[in-house]
Amino acid sequence: MIEVKNIHKSFGDAHILKGISTTFEKGKTSLVIGQSGSGKTVFLKCLLGLFTPEEGGIEYDGKIYANLTDDEKRNLRAKMGMVFQGSALFDSMTILENVMFPLRMFTKQSKSEMQDRADFVLNRVNLENAHNKMPSEASGGMQKRVAIARAIVNKPKYLFCDEPNSGLDPKTAIVIDNLIKEITEEYNITTIINSHDMNSVMEIGEKIVFLKDGLKAWEGSKENIFKTDNEVVTDFVYSSNLFKKVRQMYLEEKG
Amino acid sequence: MSYLHNIGSYFLMIAEMFRKPTKWSVMRTLILKDIDDLIIGSLGIVAFISFFVGGVVTIQTALNISNPLIPKYLIGFATRQSIILEFAPTFISIIMAGKVGSFITSSIGTMRVTEQIDALEVMGINALNYLVFPKFIALMLYPFVISIAMFLGILGGMAAVIFGGFGTLEDFITGIQIDFIPFHIIYAFIKTFVFAFLLATIPSYYGFYMKGGALEVGKASTTSFVWTSVAIILLNYILTQLLLST
Numbered sequence A: 001m002i003e004v005k006n007i008h009k010s011f012g013d014a015h016i017l018k019g020i021s022t023t024f025e026k027g028k029t030s031l032v033i034g035q036s037g038s039g040k041t042v043f044l045k046c047l048l049g050l051f052t053p054e055e056g057g058i059e060y061d062g063k064i065y066a067n068l069t070d071d072e073k074r075n076l077r078a079k080m081g082m083v084f085q086g087s088a089l090f091d092s093m094t095i096l097e098n099v100m101f102p103l104r105m106f107t108k109q110s111k112s113e114m115q116d117r118a119d120f121v122l123n124r125v126n127l128e129n130a131h132n133k134m135p136s137e138a139s140g141g142m143q144k145r146v147a148i149a150r151a152i153v154n155k156p157k158y159l160f161c162d163e164p165n166s167g168l169d170p171k172t173a174i175v176i177d178n179l180i181k182e183i184t185e186e187y188n189i190t191t192i193i194n195s196h197d198m199n200s201v202m203e204i205g206e207k208i209v210f211l212k213d214g215l216k217a218w219e220g221s222k223e224n225i226f227k228t229d230n231e232v233v234t235d236f237v238y239s240s241n242l243f244k245k246v247r248q249m250y251l252e253e254k255g
Numbered sequence B: 001m002s003y004l005h006n007i008g009s010y011f012l013m014i015a016e017m018f019r020k021p022t023k024w025s026v027m028r029t030l031i032l033k034d035i036d037d038l039i040i041g042s043l044g045i046v047a048f049i050s051f052f053v054g055g056v057v058t059i060q061t062a063l064n065i066s067n068p069l070i071p072k073y074l075i076g077f078a079t080r081q082s083i084i085l086e087f088a089p090t091f092i093s094i095i096m097a098g099k100v101g102s103f104i105t106s107s108i109g110t111m112r113v114t115e116q117i118d119a120l121e122v123m124g125i126n127a128l129n130y131l132v133f134p135k136f137i138a139l140m141l142y143p144f145v146i147s148i149a150m151f152l153g154i155l156g157g158m159a160a161v162i163f164g165g166f167g168t169l170e171d172f173i174t175g176i177q178i179d180f181i182p183f184h185i186i187y188a189f190i191k192t193f194v195f196a197f198l199l200a201t202i203p204s205y206y207g208f209y210m211k212g213g214a215l216e217v218g219k220a221s222t223t224s225f226v227w228t229s230v231a232i233i234l235l236n237y238i239l240t241q242l243l244l245s246t
Helices: A040-048 A070-078 A095-106 A111-124 A140-152 A170-187 A198-204 A231-237 A241-254 B002-017 B024-064 B073-113 B116-122 B127-131 B133-164 B169-177 B182-208 B214-244
Strands: A002-011 A014-024 A029-033 A055-060 A080-083 A158-162 A190-195 A207-212 A215-220
Touching: A002 A040, A014 A040, A014 A055, A014 A207, A014 A215, A029 A040, A029 A170, A029 A198, A040 A158, A040 A190, A070 A080, A080 A140, A080 B116, A095 A111, A095 A140, A095 B024, A111 A140, A140 A158, A140 A170, A158 A170, A170 A190, A170 A198, A190 A198, A207 A231, A215 A231, B002 B127, B002 B182, B024 B073, B024 B133, B073 B116, B073 B133, B073 B169, B073 B182, B073 B214, B116 B127, B127 B133, B127 B182, B133 B169, B133 B182, B182 B214
Parallel strands: A029 A190, A029 A207, A080 A158, A158 A190
Antiparallel strands: A002 A014, A002 A055, A207 A215
C-alpha cells in the first residue's frame, strides 16, 4: 500500500503539486487522471522517488520514504516496476536481455535461472517468439508488453505505468490495460497508472484520482465517476461525444 | 553564469560517476563493449589519418629545407618530433573528439530522450556509473591508439621520403634516432591520458544532461565537440608549459 500525505512540489516559481493526499491499495489498479499539465507526471515521479516533495511525505507499506537510508531507498526502488510512456527499452539489448536486465542487476541468479524467469514473464505477456528481436524490430504494442515483462520480472511490490496505452490502437490498448489488471491481481501488487484515457478508466480503474492544476479534484471508483456532480470531473469525462451519449442513455434509462 | 554552472555540474558528475558502483559482472560486459566501440572502432580512421598526415609533414619539411648546409637527416628528426610531441597526442585527440565524442554524446543523449536513463534511475541504478564509468575505463586504453598513430605517422613519413625522392632511407632513420629524449614519450603519454579523460567525460556530460528531443541531441553533439576541443587545446598548452619548459 502507498500512502501519499499532503505532498507539495515546485520548480522555481511554478507550484506544480499543491498538497495531494491519497492512498493506493495493494492488489488494486489505481488510475491518476487529469488533463495534460495537471501534474500527473510530477506526481508519478514523486511516487517513484525521482522527485523529492518539499512538503508532505510518501509511505510505502508504512515506511516513510524520506526517512530511509540510501541503501534502503535503493532496495525499495528494486521492488518498483515502471512502464514508461515510450516503453524505454534499452535499444542496444535484445528483448530477452531487456527483460533479464533487472535480474542481472539485482539478483545472484545463474544465467539459466534468469533465462527461465524471463521466459516465464515473456510467455505471461504473450511474447513467446520474440526473444532475440531488437526493440526497434518490435511493434508499439509488443514494446509495451516487453516493458511490462521487464517491470514485473523481479516480482515488484509496486507497479507504475505512465500512459501505458498511448499511441496504441484501441484493441491493443485494451489488451495492455487488461494485462496490467490481471498482473496486479495475480501478483497482489500496488499498481498506479497515469492516464487521460477514459477507456482505461472504464476497463480497469478500481480507484481513480483526478488531478486538476496540481490539486486532487476528486477521487472514487469508476462507477462513481459517471454519477458525480463535480463539474471539473464531468467536464473532463464528458469531453468526448461518445461518453456524452453514454451518459445521456444512462440517465434516460434511469428516468 | 551558465559557464560556471556547467563547470560545477561537470565536476559533480565526475564525483557521482565513482559512487554506487554497478555489479562487476555487468560492468565487465559494458567495459568490453565500450573498448570495442571507442578504441577498436577508431583504429581504422586513426591509422589512415596518421599515415597520410605523417607523409605530408615529411614532404612539407623536406620542401622547406632548401639550404644545402642543413643535413638531410633533419627531415626524419622534424617528422619524429612533430608526430610524437603534437600530431599523435593532440591532433588525433581533436579528431577523436569528433568521432568518439559525438558518438558518446548522441548515444547517451538518445537514451535521455527515450527515457532509458529514467528507467535506469527508477531501478535504483547509478546511471552515471553505469553509462560513463565504462567509457572512462575503456578510454584508458587510448594511449594504445596514440602509439599506433605515432608509429604509422613516422612510417608514412618514411614512405613519403622514399617514394617522393626527398632523401635516403638511411638519412631518415638517422634523423628519427638522433637527439632522442625519452621524456618526450612520457610527456606525450601524460597528455594522452588527460585527453582520454576529457574525451570520456565532456561528451558524456553533454549527453547525460541534455534536454529536449532529437534536434537537441544533434546540437548537444556539436556543443560537446566544440568544448572537448577547447579543453584539449587549453590543457595541451598548460601541460606543455608545465612539463617541457624549464
